[in-house]
Amino acid sequence: MMSSVIAHAQPGPYTGTLKFRLFYKGNLVEQNDSTWHISPALEDPRFASIKYINSYYHIIPRKTPVGGDVPANFCFSIVHLNDSMVVYVPEFAYKREVVLDSLSFSRGIYHIPDHLYDLKGLFKNEKHSRFFPNIDSTWQPFTNRTYECYLEKVENIDQISDESFSSLGNVSNFRDMHLYRAPNNQLYYYRNNAILSSVNNRQFIVYKVCEITDSTFWGTKMESPFVSSLFQKNGQLYAIAARKYNADGIYSSYGIFKVHFIKTKVDTTLRRYLTGKLYNDLYQIAMSNEYINERRKRQVSQLFKKLKL
Amino acid sequence: MSRGVKVAIGLLGVLLVAYGAQLLSYKDSKGSPDKRLSQNGAVLPILNENGPLLITTAADAILLKTYQMEILRSNLSDDGDTASTLTDVDVEKQAEEINMDVRKGKVCYAPGNNFKLFNFELENCGGTCFSSWITFVHFKWHNKEFVKSLETMSVDTIYQLPDGKFLLLESGFEHPIQAYYAVRRAAKVISFLKDSILVHPISYHGTNGFTFRHDDDNQPRINTYIKYSPQEQTLTYQYISNNSYFGNAKNIDSLRRGTFSYQNGHFEFQSEKISVREF
Structure with a gap:
C-alpha cells in the first residue's frame, strides 16, 4: 500500500x-x-x-x-x-x-513567434475581424523581423499593480485581451508582449513588443517586456510595462515607456538613440538592484564606461 | 420553515441591502470626509490583532470573507483546479489541516475616500511560521471601478501627499533565520494612472524601495518607526541594524535615524545619523 x-x-x-x-x-x-x-x-x-x-x-x-x-x-x-x-x-x-x-x-x-501563435484563437467567433501577420496566412513576414514596437523609458516606477485573481491563460477570444480605445478612436488590444493596433474597426496589425537589442551590454539575454497598460498623451502612445533583463537571474524593472511602432526596418538614428537609452536604463537599474552581487555590479560598471553612447 | 432559517434569510437580506447601499455610497463618496480619518488626515487602521476578521460595514464584511476564501482557495492548490471546486467549508477544513490561515484581514480607506484596500496576512505554519501579505485595492478612474492586487505588508496608515499621490506606511514580521523574528517596515508612494497603480521609487542606500529590518534583540529595546509629518512633509525613521544573527559578525547594534523630505513629487533622502553600541 x-x-x-x-x-x-x-x-x-x-x-x-x-x-x-x-x-x-x-x-x-x-x-x-x-x-x-x-x-x-x-x-x-x-x-x-x-x-x-x-x-x-x-x-x-x-x-x-x-x-x-x-x-x-x-x-x-x-x-x-x-x-x-x-x-x-x-x-x-x-x-x-x-x-x-x-x-x-x-x-x-x-x-x-510565440506571441503570434498565442493569438490563433483571437477572432475565431468574429468572422469579419482579421489580424496580420497571421500564421494561417502568408508566412512572408516570418522571414525577417517585422512589425515590432520598441520601448523607450520615460519614467521609473518601483512596482506596478497586478490583476486580482485573474489568470493569464490562453487567448481563446478577443475578450481575453485588454482593450484601450485612444481619444482618436484608434483601438489597441494588448496582452503580455503583443499589441494589436487597428487599421480600421475590423483589421489589426500585430506588433511584438520587444527591446531594441536582444542582449544587455554585459552580454546576457534581454527577456520579452510585459505590457500592463496603455494610454495616450498628446497623441503619443505610452505603456506601463515591465522591462526584463538577465543578470545571474531574471529581473523586472517597471516604468512608463514611450512606444515606437516599426513596420519594417528601424532607421539607424532611432536605433542608436533607443540603444543608448536602453543601456543607460540598464546601467541604472542594475546598479540599484540589491539582488545583484557586487562583483557583477563592478563588471557592469566597467563595461558601461567603455560604451560609446 | 423553521424560525432559525427565517432569521438567517432575514439577516442575509439585510446584509445584501447594506452591501448595495455601501456600493452606492462608495460611488458617490468622492471628496466626502470619512469618520475613520484622524485629524491629521491619516487613516486609523481598522485592525483586530488576533481574533476573527473585524467587521466594518456589511459590504466590507462580505468582501473580506470572499477575499479570505479566495486567498485560501488559490493557495491550497498549485494549479487551482482542485480547490476551485471545493465548498467554503471544505476550503477552511483543508487549510486548517495544513496550518494555513488568513489572519488580520482589514479594510483601510484612503483620505477623501479616493480608494480603499483590503489587506490580509496569510500565515503558513510548519516547524516555524511564515507570513505573506495580500492586498486588493479598489479605486476608480473616470467613474469606472478597478480592483488590483498590490505587493504590500500590513498597511498601517495612508496619507495623501501634497501633489495628490498617496503614502502607505507598512509593517510586518520576517523570519530570516531559524528562531529569529524581526520587524520589517516600509514606506510606499503610490498614484493611479488609468487602470494601474504605480509605486514610485524612494531611493535609499542605492535601492529604489524604502524598507528596513529592525534587528532589535538586545537590551534595552529600542522602538522602530516610520513617521510622516504632513505639516513639514518629511518622513522620519528609526531602526537597528545588527548582522550578528547571520554569521560571525560582531554583535554591534547600529541605530539609524534619518529623514526624507517630499520635494518635486518624490521623497528626497536628507540625512541619516548612525550611532553604535557594542555588546
Whole structure:
C-alpha cells in the first residue's frame, strides 16, 4: 500500500507535441511521398520521433521529468528535391500541443513567434475581424523581423499593480485581451508582449513588443517586456510595462515607456538613440538592484564606461 | 420553515441591502470626509490583532470573507483546479489541516475616500511560521471601478501627499533565520494612472524601495518607526541594524535615524545619523 503511494508521488516524464499539415502548391503532402524529408534539428535524431497521423506530421520529443527534450530555439527542416525550408517553432516542450494547420512549403528560413501563435484563437467567433501577420496566412513576414514596437523609458516606477485573481491563460477570444480605445478612436488590444493596433474597426496589425537589442551590454539575454497598460498623451502612445533583463537571474524593472511602432526596418538614428537609452536604463537599474552581487555590479560598471553612447 | 432559517434569510437580506447601499455610497463618496480619518488626515487602521476578521460595514464584511476564501482557495492548490471546486467549508477544513490561515484581514480607506484596500496576512505554519501579505485595492478612474492586487505588508496608515499621490506606511514580521523574528517596515508612494497603480521609487542606500529590518534583540529595546509629518512633509525613521544573527559578525547594534523630505513629487533622502553600541 505504502509503496504504491510513493510510486504515484514521483514526477513522471512528459512532453508536448508539435503537429503540422504540410501543403505544396495547394495540395496536401502525404506521408508515402518519398521525395519529402522532414528532420528535427537535434544533436541525436533519436531524441524525437516523427509520426504521420490523420494528415498531420507529429514531432514528439523524448519525455523527461522537466518536459520534452528539445532546445528552446528548436527548428525542423523540410527538404524536397533541391529546396529546403527551415521552420523555427513556438515553444512546445512543456505539456503544450503546437499545431500548424497550413504549413505551405516554400524555400527559406521562417521564425514563428510565440506571441503570434498565442493569438490563433483571437477572432475565431468574429468572422469579419482579421489580424496580420497571421500564421494561417502568408508566412512572408516570418522571414525577417517585422512589425515590432520598441520601448523607450520615460519614467521609473518601483512596482506596478497586478490583476486580482485573474489568470493569464490562453487567448481563446478577443475578450481575453485588454482593450484601450485612444481619444482618436484608434483601438489597441494588448496582452503580455503583443499589441494589436487597428487599421480600421475590423483589421489589426500585430506588433511584438520587444527591446531594441536582444542582449544587455554585459552580454546576457534581454527577456520579452510585459505590457500592463496603455494610454495616450498628446497623441503619443505610452505603456506601463515591465522591462526584463538577465543578470545571474531574471529581473523586472517597471516604468512608463514611450512606444515606437516599426513596420519594417528601424532607421539607424532611432536605433542608436533607443540603444543608448536602453543601456543607460540598464546601467541604472542594475546598479540599484540589491539582488545583484557586487562583483557583477563592478563588471557592469566597467563595461558601461567603455560604451560609446 | 423553521424560525432559525427565517432569521438567517432575514439577516442575509439585510446584509445584501447594506452591501448595495455601501456600493452606492462608495460611488458617490468622492471628496466626502470619512469618520475613520484622524485629524491629521491619516487613516486609523481598522485592525483586530488576533481574533476573527473585524467587521466594518456589511459590504466590507462580505468582501473580506470572499477575499479570505479566495486567498485560501488559490493557495491550497498549485494549479487551482482542485480547490476551485471545493465548498467554503471544505476550503477552511483543508487549510486548517495544513496550518494555513488568513489572519488580520482589514479594510483601510484612503483620505477623501479616493480608494480603499483590503489587506490580509496569510500565515503558513510548519516547524516555524511564515507570513505573506495580500492586498486588493479598489479605486476608480473616470467613474469606472478597478480592483488590483498590490505587493504590500500590513498597511498601517495612508496619507495623501501634497501633489495628490498617496503614502502607505507598512509593517510586518520576517523570519530570516531559524528562531529569529524581526520587524520589517516600509514606506510606499503610490498614484493611479488609468487602470494601474504605480509605486514610485524612494531611493535609499542605492535601492529604489524604502524598507528596513529592525534587528532589535538586545537590551534595552529600542522602538522602530516610520513617521510622516504632513505639516513639514518629511518622513522620519528609526531602526537597528545588527548582522550578528547571520554569521560571525560582531554583535554591534547600529541605530539609524534619518529623514526624507517630499520635494518635486518624490521623497528626497536628507540625512541619516548612525550611532553604535557594542555588546
